Amino acid sequence: MKDMTYESAMANLENGQYKKAFETFKVLAEMIATPKEIRADCFNMMGAIINAFDPYIDADSDESGLTYFRKAIDLQPNHVGALLNIVENFDPKRSFPSLHNDSDAFQLAARRLLTELATKLTNADIDRVKLRVEQYTKNI
Numbered sequence: 001m002k003d004m005t006y007e008s009a010m011a012n013l014e015n016g017q018y019k020k021a022f023e024t025f026k027v028l029a030e031m032i033a034t035p036k037e038i039r040a041d042c043f044n045m046m047g048a049i050i051n052a053f054d055p056y057i058d059a060d061s062d063e064s065g066l067t068y069f070r071k072a073i074d075l076q077p078n079h080v081g082a083l084l085n086i087v088e089n090f091d092p093k094r095s096f097p098s099l100h101n102d103s104d105a106f107q108l109a110a111r112r113l114l115t116e117l118a119t120k121l122t123n124a125d126i127d128r129v130k131l132r133v134e135q136y137t138k139n140i
Helices: 006-014 018-030 036-052 066-075 080-088 103-114 123-139
Strands: none
Touching: 006 018, 006 036, 018 036, 036 066, 036 080, 066 080, 066 103, 080 103, 080 123, 103 123
16 A cells, blocks of 8 residues: 655655655545644645646646645645745746736735734744735835
8 A cells, every 4th residue: 555644745755756745645635534734734735846846747726836825724724834835926927837926815825924923933934925025015
């Protein structure tokens, strides 16, 4: 039987086996028996794989990974990793396929990160989010 654990998916990811990692995360994310926090982490990692390594690994998603970042926050609204990914990968002009231009998702993520979740972020994360908000404000 295949090893379908979060740890095996992370090991595959670290070894550059992106499709295998994605498929394991997907199985875990879709299993109702998997704890909600792990499912949210899996969806976030699926989005990260799409965004950073293979934008065409999943036909059901856009190239930015936003579909899966949203699924992560649907399960866990204050999932810091998914919210940071939404902020980091936002571009109102969508200059690259790996970026998204959903300003509502961006604004929601930035607001949560800078208010409710600010104590869970590093100073570097807060500065990056503030910079992205400043860049967004200049472009609207």
